[in-house]
Amino acid sequence: MFSFKNKKKGFTLVEVVVSVTILAIIISPVLSMVFTNVKINxxxxxxxxxxYIAQQTIERQKSDSNIKVGTTTSEAIDFKVQKTVTELDNYKFPDVSQNSENNNKPKTFADIKYDVKIDINPATEENPIKVTYYNEHGEKCNSEFKLIESSNVLNITNYDGYIIVNVNKDSNADVDKDPNKVICQKINSTEDKKTGSVIIQSNIDIQPKIEIHGFNNCEKDLIFYVVTSKEQKPSYSLINDGGKIKSYYNIFFADSEHKYKNNSRVYRVDVEVSKSGKSLQKITAFKTVLE
Incomplete structure (x- = not known):
């Protein structure tokens, strides 16, 4: 008699195929889920x-005093950054000429109407300030006086329809009558308005910074236009001693290319960040030059 022992059989081809198929059915969704999660992440x-890049671009633009209207493109790591700055028509300076041909003189800015223009000359040992203004007859006049040494204080008062500029250290409550330190100019407007406009302009660095005190006892606004060069940033400190006062900053002497001529009080800044042609973020912010 012969006795046969059961031999252990291996997987048949069919069993292998079935096993692999079942394994593929199980693993395929798992792998797909893993790859999907990786892609999502x-x-x-x-x-x-x-x-983050878009927000940083916005913050840099808001802190930059040079506003260049139009679209610029830059690269940040593997990302493309497109920034578009536009003026808002409803917030443009009403007295600024839109004709660039009127804005190409080296020491004037557009056609801002003013009652007093304070032109800060290049620094000298005596540190003079030149005041240019129009009198009540519309005649252009010139006068010069000096800032008090080491204080650089300038007081500007709109009092009963008159613009009074003096360099007294004290507040506007006490007007210095010294003719070398004060200029008194009637506002060129109707009696019922009595709005005063003052241009303060300089293209030099001045230390210490100029401390400007404004006081207005009239119903309408006393308006300051601070005009500077885009290369130099004179340092100003504006203090409201009382009354309605508005201050417009970020106005520049126009250059030959007219790139930095800021005509608006508010600018819209649109930033789009993309990668490999796909847009990832679009954000909008507004930059104001009214303080």
């Missing part, structure tokens, strides 16, 4: 980076 990371 990568996209989320790119969007987060793009948002």
């Amino acid at each position: 990568k996209d989320a990371e790119d969007k987060q980076k793009a948002l």
Whole structure:
């Protein structure tokens, strides 16, 4: 008699195929889920980076005194950044000429109407200030006086329809009558308005910074237009001693290319960040030059 022992059989081809098929059915969704999660995480990371870049671009523009209207493109790591700055028509300076041919003189800015223009000359040992203004008959006049040494204080008062400028250290409550330190000019407007406009302009650095005190006892606004050169940033400190006062900053002497001529009080800034042709973030902010 022969006895046969059961031999352990291996997988047949059919069993192998079935096993692999079952394994593929199980693994395929798992792998797909893993790859999807990786892609989602990568996209989320790119969007987060793009948002950070866009926010940084906005903050840099808001802190930059040079406003260049139009669209600019730059690169940040693997991202493309497109920034568009536009003027808002409703907030343009009403007295600024839109004709660039009127804005190409070296020491004037457009056609801002004013009652007193304070032109700060290049620094000298005596540190003079030149005041240019129009009298009540519309005649252009000139006068010069000096800032008090080491204080650089300038007081500007709109009192009963008159613009009074003096360099007294004290507040506007006490007007210095010294003719070398004060200029008194009637406002060129109707009696019921009595709005005063003052241009303060300089293209030099001055230390210490100029401390400007404004006081207005009239119903209408006393308006300051601070005009500077885009290369130099004179340092001003504006203090309201009382009354309605408005201050417009970020106005520049126009250059030959007219690139830095800021005509608006408010600018819209649109930033789009993309990667590999795909837009990831679009954000909008507004920059104001009215303080």
